[in-house]
Ligand code: SF4
């Protein structure tokens with residue numbers, strides 16, 4: 514299946530930006546260098562897409578990708594370069610709003626890009642052991658013994674250490690749909 518076909522047949526569990534990034538990373542233009550537009554284009558594609566999936570996008574990135582792809586479609590020497598550029602244009606045309614959500618709203622609707630996920634403690638499972646708070650180097654977790662702990666996602670760097678240390682499975686990752694959790698520590702119901 515070509516990258517263009519892949520982009521046209523994505524389901525709701527796939528993120529178009531992530532699929533494009535994976536395709537760009539494995540693309541033959543990266544190791545070719547026979548034409549400037551293919552080599553430079555694929556290098557810029559990878560940098561910009563990586564930034565978008567890691568919450569580091571700039572507002573002009575969508576326009577940059579469009580301009581680059583339009584140049585590559587006409588100027589790349591071989592079909593490899595033209596095809597990945599066409600895939601980019603197809604993605605921007607069919608799922609432009611998904612790029613906007615990543616860039617402006619800091620959301621990945623498919624829940625694929627880890628940097629857009631948020632961490633939450635489920636009150637029904639937390640026994641207030643304090644292990645997660647102790648392991649969090651960012652001081653992003655508040656709580657005390659036998660209280661349901663609460664994660665501040667503005668401080669959280671998504672390292673995942675709290676999930677690893679929680680023996681109760683009380684910490685979950687969420688995409689666009691968030692679980693209902695206490696906003697501040699409350700006494701645990703779970704013993
Ligand atoms: S979320 Fe898990 S590790 Fe943190 S206090 Fe609750 S049970 Fe303990």
Ligand code: SF4
Pocket residue numbers: 632648649650651652653654664668669670671672673674675676
């Ligand atoms: S993912 Fe890392 S930074 Fe975020 S709350 Fe858990 S331990 Fe802290």
